[in-house]
Amino acid sequence: MTKRIRNIVVVVPARDEQSSIGRCLDALDAAAAALRQARPADGPDVRIVVVLDRCLDDTAEIVAGRSTVESVVSSAGRVGEARGLGVERGLAAGDAEPHETWIANTDADSAVPVDWLMVQLEAAEAGHSALLGAVRPDEEGLDAEQLAHYLLRHPLRESHRNVHGANLGVRADHYLAVGGFEPLTTGEDVRLVASLEQLGLSVASTGRAAVLTSSRLLGRAPEGYSDVVRAIAG
Template sequence: MMCAAPKDVAVIIPARNEAERIGACLAAFAGQRSRATVILVVNNTTDATAEIARAAAERDNVDLKVLICVLGPTDGVGAARRIGCDYALRHMLQLRYLMTTDADCIVAPDWIARNVQHLETADVVCGRVELIESEKGILSGMNHALATNEGRYRTLVQRLYARYAAGSAQLGGTHGEAAGASIVFNKAAYLAVGGFEPAGCGEDRQFVRALRSSGYQVLHADDVIVHASCRLAGRAVGGMSDALKARIEGTDYLVDDCLPAADWLVRSAVAGTLGVWPPLVPAERRVHVQDLPANISALETFFRSRRVAKARSTLIARTQRTAWSHPAGRWPGDGLAASAAAPATWDPPGCQQPDLSRTSGRIYIERKLK
């Protein structure tokens, strides 16, 4: 008689009044890794989320454990994730990896497999969050020009962190997200930083910051995909739903709180005090979407100035190597051997030192940004 393979992967899903979506969420795990247990943390719920989840799991042959709890008034989704992780740590003796997503999300068919593959070389994997295709019409009122500017600025900010922030070298060119909709990690990393904070929002990014600050390798994997709902009435104040709603209703909303103003970024990059990705911008320092063009211009100016400084240093080094490097001091075409007493500042014909006085390696920000 064959023994069942030990369960070594726990998938934690917080859920509050998710009767309409939990069936589709769980169905996405059908046929995925047989050694995974899904732990659904149903909290502060007044609908049939738990009953629908159990029926869906039985129908789709998903190994499901339902935890029902009531969170305190100061607790939030972070507390629910923590409860699920703590249950897995206590009851799954062969546990290696913990994964978390949200009840209004649908993971890709290879979500568990790709995460497990990446966890062979990384401690933490942050997946890419895309919108459910059939729901994108909800966002038809969004100003796409403003959204494009925010995406452009985010690319620049991530590029700066990849170059100048500790532990972020692989951030450039990736999605850069750290959303609870798709974060996975090994058991040791979770225990090392003490798990999720019981916050109502932002517990996911805080968790990733703590891991990166502790030296754990964080991978932002573009091939790990989860599709999130476009609903505008979410469960966490300040979460994705609130962000989408602001982008539909407003023309001067605040951009993502992981995108600091350019003046702060430049000062911090030069001083070497950026900290780790993703940052958390205080409410009073967040950037308004209408100010993004000036911020984009400032970061582009910064990158150009760094390239000029690097090119200047390279040109000086090349000139110094060339100035007196030919065998026996002979310069091609002069027909004469150079005197051994030739001054060190001698320049071969046609190779005079260039005037670099007009090229500055210093950084200028043309305008103080808000």
């Protein structure tokens, strides 16, 4: 049975991402526009929340110039806490019940494809509790051989067990049932998915709508995605 989703809350933690936040928000605006065009009558409202986590650069000013985006300031310095604060803000501002709300997570150094929200919504309406999406590094900083090696080790297939905060969706009532994102410096996404599975909830995966993410070798979170890229780059 199709589940009615009335709200999608997009959460984007950001720390000193002035060089990439514009690309991120442009991509989210395009995905939201595509969803509205595809579902003009019954599509969900989309709310984008950027969490400014200890930003010292011009990220906040760039976000403030976007009429389609809300922001909230965090002093935590922990991505798990930042994500949780963004979810809290988005849920508080919405008028839908948690079981009618889908939380779509990405990162400020990433760019979602135009069909990203449609793929997220399909999973939500199919009754899944969460969707594990795929990511691929951008080509900046990686040569063709390194990128091919990455895709060999991380193929964009439908069935996978990779958990990426840059491409992760979860239904709000089930998110709340497991206590949400833990206030961790890294691994909050993996911990959330493990908690959902411990309750026997449906966690789907897909290689569709893979999110383009930074190939930088020094990331914001310890033992995060940048470690994977650094291992490939040698």
